[in-house]
Amino acid sequence: MTEGSAALDAAGLGKRYRRGWGLRDCTFQLPPGRVTALIGPNGAGKSTLMRLASGLIRPTSGTIRVLGQKPGRKGTHRKLAFLAQDKPLYRSFTVQEMLRAGAELNPGWDHDYARRLVAEADVPTNARIGTLSGGQRTRVALAMALGRRPALLLLDEPLADLDPLARKEVMQTLMAEVADMGMTVVLSSHVIADLEDVCDHLLLLAGGRVRLAGDIEDLLGEHRLMIGSRDLELPPHTVVEARTTERQATVLVRTTERVDANGWEEHKPTLEELALAHLRSARKEVAA
Amino acid sequence: MIEFRIDRRSGVAAYLQLVQQTRQALRLGLLKPGDRLPTAKEVVAATAMNPNTVLKAYRELERDGLVEARRGLGTFVRQSLARPEAASDGQLRAELTAWMDRALSGALEHEDVEALFKAVLQEHDLRTPEGT
Amino acid sequence: MTWLAWRQQRLQILISIGLVLLTTAALVYLRFDAASLLPNQAAVRERYQGLVFNMPLFLLALPVLLGMFAGAPLFAREIEQGTLVFGLTQSISRTRWWATKLAVAGLPVAVAVTALGLVGSWALEPVNFLLSSRMSTPLFEIQGTTIGAYTVLAFAIGATAGLLVRSTLAGMAITLVTYLGVLVVVADVLRPHYQAPLYVAERFRPGPLNLPSDAWLVGHGYLDAAGNEISVSRINCQGDIATCFADQGVVQRFSQFHPGDRFWPFQLAESGLVLLLVGGLLALGAWALRRRLS
Numbered sequence: 001m002t003e004g005s006a007a008l009d010a011a012g013l014g015k016r017y018r019r020g021w022g023l024r025d026c027t028f029q030l031p032p033g034r035v036t037a038l039i040g041p042n043g044a045g046k047s048t049l050m051r052l053a054s055g056l057i058r059p060t061s062g063t064i065r066v067l068g069q070k071p072g073r074k075g076t077h078r079k080l081a082f083l084a085q086d087k088p089l090y091r092s093f094t095v096q097e098m099l100r101a102g103a104e105l106n107p108g109w110d111h112d113y114a115r116r117l118v119a120e121a122d123v124p125t126n127a128r129i130g131t132l133s134g135g136q137r138t139r140v141a142l143a144m145a146l147g148r149r150p151a152l153l154l155l156d157e158p159l160a161d162l163d164p165l166a167r168k169e170v171m172q173t174l175m176a177e178v179a180d181m182g183m184t185v186v187l188s189s190h191v192i193a194d195l196e197d198v199c200d201h202l203l204l205l206a207g208g209r210v211r212l213a214g215d216i217e218d219l220l221g222e223h224r225l226m227i228g229s230r231d232l233e234l235p236p237h238t239v240v241e242a243r244t245t246e247r248q249a250t251v252l253v254r255t256t257e258r259v260d261a262n263g264w265e266e267h268k269p270t271l272e273e274l275a276l277a278h279l280r281s282a283r284k285e286v287a288a
Numbered sequence: 289m290i291e292f293r294i295d296r297r298s299g300v301a302a303y304l305q306l307v308q309q310t311r312q313a314l315r316l317g318l319l320k321p322g323d324r325l326p327t328a329k330e331v332v333a334a335t336a337m338n339p340n341t342v343l344k345a346y347r348e349l350e351r352d353g354l355v356e357a358r359r360g361l362g363t364f365v366r367q368s369l370a371r372p373e374a375a376s377d378g379q380l381r382a383e384l385t386a387w388m389d390r391a392l393s394g395a396l397e398h399e400d401v402e403a404l405f406k407a408v409l410q411e412h413d414l415r416t417p418e419g420t
Numbered sequence: 421m422t423w424l425a426w427r428q429q430r431l432q433i434l435i436s437i438g439l440v441l442l443t444t445a446a447l448v449y450l451r452f453d454a455a456s457l458l459p460n461q462a463a464v465r466e467r468y469q470g471l472v473f474n475m476p477l478f479l480l481a482l483p484v485l486l487g488m489f490a491g492a493p494l495f496a497r498e499i500e501q502g503t504l505v506f507g508l509t510q511s512i513s514r515t516r517w518w519a520t521k522l523a524v525a526g527l528p529v530a531v532a533v534t535a536l537g538l539v540g541s542w543a544l545e546p547v548n549f550l551l552s553s554r555m556s557t558p559l560f561e562i563q564g565t566t567i568g569a570y571t572v573l574a575f576a577i578g579a580t581a582g583l584l585v586r587s588t589l590a591g592m593a594i595t596l597v598t599y600l601g602v603l604v605v606v607a608d609v610l611r612p613h614y615q616a617p618l619y620v621a622e623r624f625r626p627g628p629l630n631l632p633s634d635a636w637l638v639g640h641g642y643l644d645a646a647g648n649e650i651s652v653s654r655i656n657c658q659g660d661i662a663t664c665f666a667d668q669g670v671v672q673r674f675s676q677f678h679p680g681d682r683f684w685p686f687q688l689a690e691s692g693l694v695l696l697l698v699g700g701l702l703a704l705g706a707w708a709l710r711r712r713l714s
Binding site for chain 1: 294296301302327328329332333334335336337338339340341342
Binding site: 093105 | 424503504508
């Protein structure tokens with residue numbers, strides 16, 4: 001990827017709060033047109049990263065570039081939309097008034113499009129935001145974000161506290177818009193299963209640092225999950241994490257070659273297995 | 289039109305599942321030359337999967353010469369994989385049905401039959417590495 | 421953005437303006453009714469003595485009430501409800517968002533209260549004889565241009581405090597305490613010095629000072645034969661006060677006061693001073709907006 005073509009580009013990015021570093025020494029690029037899973041435990045720095053990108057807070061060190069530009073104080077980048085975790089909307093407004101607020105605050109607002117998204121979600125436009133269900137609220141908040149016609153959409157835990165049906169519907173809407181507009185999406189979640197089919201790029205954060213970043217297929221291809229007896233010798237590759245029960249050992253190794261180790265049963269890891277192994281190993285590092 | 293289904297627990301990459309399901313539909317004659325495949329948007333609106341996955345599957349099918357993308361129109365089937373022998377009134381199918389009846393009426397369970405079938409197929413693959 | 425700010429604050433704005441208009445209407449009625457009773461001062465006194473005693477306190481509380489209920493929640497509630505994040509992640513600059521909210525919520529109320537103050541000065545004319553000098557607290561702050569300026573001050577305190585402490589309730593408390601503090605300091609420490617008071621010395625005699633009825637007395641004392649100020653004690657006096665004071669060396673008494681015709685210059689001076697303070701508060705708010713917010 002060439003310089004400046006990244007949708008989100010961080011170099012040595014850090015943010016210190018009074019209680020300590022929320023994000024530290026983060027360097028990564030998110031390629032355009034991809035759907036990135038931003039994964040990490042609570043407090044890993046996921047929200048901090050999104051708030052830095054949307055210009056709500058300023059980095060303590062390093063830089064972050066959104067579509068080539070540093071966030072300033074002139075509002076969020078025109079082509080970036082950020083949906084915060086609590087889906088902030090004016091509770092006393094009707095849905096229609098909320099959409100009007102979007103139009104007032106954004107020169108590039110696509111009113112027909114936002115209205116259509118709300119209509120497709122079966123949310124009555126004269127209902128007050130405060131009376132909507134969690135799912136409806138998320139759909140309205142998503143319409144508010146998409147109405148800006150973003151090239152980069154940041155969603156902080158968009159599926160938290162939604163029922164399974166609403167989760168599916170929100171993802172369907174979101175992915176249909178990605179297919180339509182070719183935008184870059186960053187989705188944060190600590191429920192990895194939610195992101196498995198949806199995302200094609202991974203950014204794994206733990207303790208404010210980047211632990212793993214890259215194309216998900218590539219990353220899965222570079223890892224092998226080995227299951228065997230605990231007495232077996234560890235395979236001669238980079239071991240991300242080794243866990244043992246009384247008899248059995250489960251080892252995640254990082255390699256591009258076939259492992260072919262005697263006695264080991266070799267599997268391709270799922271995204272969840274991969275992410276959890278890296279997160280556990282990060283936690284052990286911190287504890288050590 | 290074909291409807292895709294993703295089995296997350298199968299361990300097969302999502303785009304490969306789409307490729308396999310399309311090939312299967314072509315084999316069974318559910319898709320015929322000239323048929324349009326659903327657009328990426330239609331697929332993801334139904335499955336909530338990543339549109340890049342759909343596009344990747346379609347590129348793979350296109351590389352195999354099974355489908356072609358027509359700009360602004362969609363992706364269309366070029367070639368069928370259906371074989372007369374596999375159709376429901378084909379000779380080979382009738383023979384296999386008869387074999388299956390025999391196997392299941394004997395001591396074999398459903399899963400035994402499945403395992404046996406796969407094992408024989410694999411042995412065959414090993415003898416002729418080029419495949420079919 | 422103007423529509424949005426209006427839609428968010430319209431309830432507070434309408435209630436505030438309704439309250440101010442009602443008060444103004446009551447003052448206008450007072451003016452005409454009291455004027456119709458004059459020149460019979462006894463009748464005016466009988467009907468309005470109680471009211472003109474209580475009304476200044478209500479009018480003194482009005483700006484701080486408006487500041488607490490219209491100013492303090494302006495930003496604090498957005499912070500509490502998380503909608504601040506929505507407002508600040510649109511294509512509008514932070515400063516414009518802040519300034520528009522302040523202007524839309526603050527200006528209508530400021531204009532209405534200023535009108536109330538000007539009408540009030542006119543409306544109180546027929547009952548002024550019942551009151552002490554209108555240059556002293558609380559009469560000075562509740563009319564003319566100062567009541568408008570104090571409203572803007574309370575509003576600015578509320579808005580800025582809410583922004584800094586991120587809590588509506590704490591913002592309201594800070595508004596109340598700060599506003600009262602400013603009121604006391606300005607009235608007791610600053611206002612007497614807007615202009616040098618007039619000085620009158622006369623031969624000492626017991627009885628009330630001989631000052632115009634609308635004058636504001638800011639100091640008085642006693643002089644000896646050499647013209648030096650001396651302190652005298654009333655405690656040891658038995659019998660005739662004049663003799664007792666004379667025994668302590670008192671020859672003259674003096675008074676310092678501002679005559680009633682300084683009312684309007686003082687009004688403008690104090691309004692200007694308060695608005696300077698408002699400017700400082702807004703600068704603090706703008707700083708917090710850039711540095712501290714989120």
